Amino acid sequence: MNLLTPLKPVSPTLRLALGIAFFVLFVAAWAAATFGGLIRPLFLADPLKTLESGWTLFTEFGFAFDVAVTIWRVVGGFILAAAIAVPLGIAMGAFKAVEAFFEPFVSFSRYLPASAFIPLLILWAGVGEAQKLLVIFIGSVFQLILMVAVIVGGTRTDLVEAAYTLGAKGRRIISRVMLPAAAPQIAEALRLVLGWAWTYVIVAELIGASSGIGHMIMDSQRLLDTGQMIFGIVVIGIIGLISDVLFKAANERLFPWYFR
Amino acid sequence: MSKLLIEGVARTFPGLRGRPPTRALEPTHLAVADNDFITILGPSGCGKSTLLRIVAGLDTPTEGRVLLDGEPVTGPGPDRGMVFQSYTLFPWLTVRRNICFGLVEKGVPAQRQREIADYFIAKTGLKGFEDHYPKMLSGGMQQRTALARALANDPKILLLDEPFGALDNQTRALMQELLLGIWEGDRKTVLFVTHDIEEAIFLASRVVVMTARPGRIKSVITVDLPYPRVYTMKTSPEFAALKARLTEEIRAESIRADEELAARS
Numbered sequence: 001m002n003l004l005t006p007l008k009p010v011s012p013t014l015r016l017a018l019g020i021a022f023f024v025l026f027v028a029a030w031a032a033a034t035f036g037g038l039i040r041p042l043f044l045a046d047p048l049k050t051l052e053s054g055w056t057l058f059t060e061f062g063f064a065f066d067v068a069v070t071i072w073r074v075v076g077g078f079i080l081a082a083a084i085a086v087p088l089g090i091a092m093g094a095f096k097a098v099e100a101f102f103e104p105f106v107s108f109s110r111y112l113p114a115s116a117f118i119p120l121l122i123l124w125a126g127v128g129e130a131q132k133l134l135v136i137f138i139g140s141v142f143q144l145i146l147m148v149a150v151i152v153g154g155t156r157t158d159l160v161e162a163a164y165t166l167g168a169k170g171r172r173i174i175s176r177v178m179l180p181a182a183a184p185q186i187a188e189a190l191r192l193v194l195g196w197a198w199t200y201v202i203v204a205e206l207i208g209a210s211s212g213i214g215h216m217i218m219d220s221q222r223l224l225d226t227g228q229m230i231f232g233i234v235v236i237g238i239i240g241l242i243s244d245v246l247f248k249a250a251n252e253r254l255f256p257w258y259f260r
Numbered sequence: 261m262s263k264l265l266i267e268g269v270a271r272t273f274p275g276l277r278g279r280p281p282t283r284a285l286e287p288t289h290l291a292v293a294d295n296d297f298i299t300i301l302g303p304s305g306c307g308k309s310t311l312l313r314i315v316a317g318l319d320t321p322t323e324g325r326v327l328l329d330g331e332p333v334t335g336p337g338p339d340r341g342m343v344f345q346s347y348t349l350f351p352w353l354t355v356r357r358n359i360c361f362g363l364v365e366k367g368v369p370a371q372r373q374r375e376i377a378d379y380f381i382a383k384t385g386l387k388g389f390e391d392h393y394p395k396m397l398s399g400g401m402q403q404r405t406a407l408a409r410a411l412a413n414d415p416k417i418l419l420l421d422e423p424f425g426a427l428d429n430q431t432r433a434l435m436q437e438l439l440l441g442i443w444e445g446d447r448k449t450v451l452f453v454t455h456d457i458e459e460a461i462f463l464a465s466r467v468v469v470m471t472a473r474p475g476r477i478k479s480v481i482t483v484d485l486p487y488p489r490v491y492t493m494k495t496s497p498e499f500a501a502l503k504a505r506l507t508e509e510i511r512a513e514s515i516r517a518d519e520e521l522a523a524r525s
Contacts, residue, residue: 161318162348162406166362166413167338176361180352257352257393 045227050234053227063216067235070201070212073129077136078197082190085141089148093182094174099149106145114139115203127208132201139200140193147189152182184251184258191247198240263449264292264315264417268324271310284310286476287323290468292417295447299454299464301506303514307475308453312421315451316342328416338362341410345422347402349394355405356381356390362413380408383442400431407439417449424459433491436462444488457506461485462494469509472517478509 002008010018027047033039034046045053057063092099114135121138125131155178163177205214213232220228252259271285285307292298302308313319315326317336326333328340341362349358356377363373381390384404394402403423410418420439424432440463443450454460460467461483469478483502485493493499 158344158346158348159350161336162342162344162350163361164318164336165316165338165340165342165419166409167365168361169336172365176364177350180350183352255352257395260395 041226042224043226045225045230049227050230053225054231054235057216057228057231061216066212066216067239070205070214070236071239073132073204073212074136074194074197074201076129077133077201078140078190078194080133081137081141081144081193081197085144086148086186086190089145089186090152090174090179090182092145092149093152093155094178099153102145103149106142110142110146112138112142114200118204118207122208127210132204132209132212135204136197136200140197143196144189144193147193148182148186151185151189152178155181184255187247187251187254191244191251194243194247195240198236202236262291262327263294263296263329264290264451265327265330266290266292266311266315266324267327269311269314269321269326270323271307271314271319272322283474285314285321286474288475288477290477292449292451294449297443297450297452297463297465298468299452299460299466300468300470301454301457301460301510302470302475303472303510303517304455305473305517306470306513307473308455308470309421311470311475312342312419312451312453315417316340316419318342338366338413339416340419341413341415341417342419342421343403343406343410343423345425347394347399347406347426349397349402349405349409351394354391354393355386355397358394358405359409359412361409366413376412377408380412383411384408384438398431399427400435403427403435404438407442411442411446411448415448417451420450420452422454423452425454425456432459437491439463440489457503457510458494461499461502461506462489467506469506470513472513472520478513481506 003010030044031047034041034044041049054063088102092102117138118131118135121131121134125134159177159181160173163173168176201212202214202217205212206218209215209218213236217229217232220226220232266288268287268289269285270283270287273282273284275281288311290298300308300311310319314321315333317333317340333340349355350361353361359377359380360373363376368376377390381387384407386401386404386408389397389401389405394405397405406423424435427435436459442448450463452460452463464483467481467483469481470476471478481502485496485498
């Protein structure tokens with residue numbers, strides 16, 4: 001069938017339909033397994049029970065507040081990481097001496113698992129917001145630094161040379177060539193890292209938190225309420241998807257020359 | 261006095277990982293008069309691009325020096341405009357803003373920038389494409405913009421490194437005429453690198469033939485075809501005679517380059 005011709009593009013409508021179809025199939029399989037009695041409710045709640053749990057979460061347990069707290073932590077930690085990583089990454093990409101100075105340490109730190117820092121961070125920063133932000137910060141900042149450094153360092157040399165022959169030099173090469181050339185890719189790296197920040201925030205909230213989606217999931221575990229746990233996970237997925245779509249749309253608007 | 265003086269310029273690239281260094285360019289001398297249009301013709305890898313990059317200040321000679329208006333070249337600068345073989349328009353800038361790139365660096369007032377850009381947009385046939393991003397342009401249009409961008413800076417000399425090398429034959433012929441038309445009007449000093457014999461003759465007042473690697477100047481041939489030049493000249497007997505002569509010179513070099521390559525491997 002010609003739908004399976006390699007690399008042949010599909011129409012946007014078909015694309016959307018196929019994307020939705022998998023969600024439908026997934027929920028159908030879930031429903032079949034749970035309603036059919038294949039899996040006991042203790043281990044996996046059925047789709048209806050999950051929705052019901054979600055409703056009670058919002059109406060009776062103030063889940064909206066938890067969602068808001070989690071979003072604020074993700075955004076806060078992410079902005080903190082970006083504020084450090086983007087300028088430092090640019091400096092490393094542009095100046096080889098700066099890169100030589102920071103790169104080994106950053107590469108080492110990149111492999112330190114953010115979750116392993118949680119006990120230490122609780123010791124240093126307590127169980128408040130600062131600790132949650134720091135987990136996300138540690139989890140994203142080193143990765144982001146390296147990604148930005150590689151992007152900026154990979155600026156096409158022929159564009160830099162063209163700028164030289166047009167009279168630009170020194171910092172002007174960075175501000176007029178390297179930065180605009182790297183900007184859309186940096187924006188894409190930020191979009192990717194925002195996705196990771198969502199994983200870290202839940203990990204941070206599983207331990208020593210009194211609010212947030214992760215905290216709700218831990219609470220539900222104590223009550224063996226798989227419906228609430230699954231609903232919490234689905235909410236994370238939905239927010240993640242929305243933020244990704246918004247981020248992507250913003251990037252395409254900001255950098256039409258790159259994405260279109 | 262010569263506009264551009266190339267004095268004993270040579271370039272040796274250091275050998276990588278214990279291999280012997282490569283001599284890309286033997287000491288080369290060339291004097292370019294004001295308003296001259298010189299094409300540098302040679303087989304691939306003969307160091308002609310290296311020579312041009314040294315004049316542009318993008319590469320440093322291991323020996324010798326380059327003088328522009330008596331001043332030694334120490335690095336790249338806006339007094340030597342360059343058009344590259346690869347497409348080097350800034351993809352985030354529209355055609356107009358690409359053309360204004362150098363003017364912004366110079367601090368030219370916005371109103372004056374507009375006038376200069378308009379002038380070169382008209383001259384290079386880019387009317388109607390001012391607000392296009394490079395991605396939306398054909399290769400020929402991109403090189404027109406690159407030419408306009410270099411000219412807008414009003415450089416003392418225009419350096420072109422096989423600028424039409426990636427274009428199809430028809431577009432290339434049109435671009436040659438466009439460039440000649442501009443030169444006949446403005447009389448800029450031009451240094452044009454190519455490996456296309458017909459292109460070298462059609463454009464030049466003098467053709468500099470280079471030998472295979474290590475490159476050195478083999479001969480300098482004056483092209484006495486009248487101006488304004490039109491494409492029909494490419495079929496004239498004078499043109500054919502020049503072409504035959506240059507073909508012979510280049511052929512010998514290409515064979516030698518091939519043999520050397522075979523001997524090395």
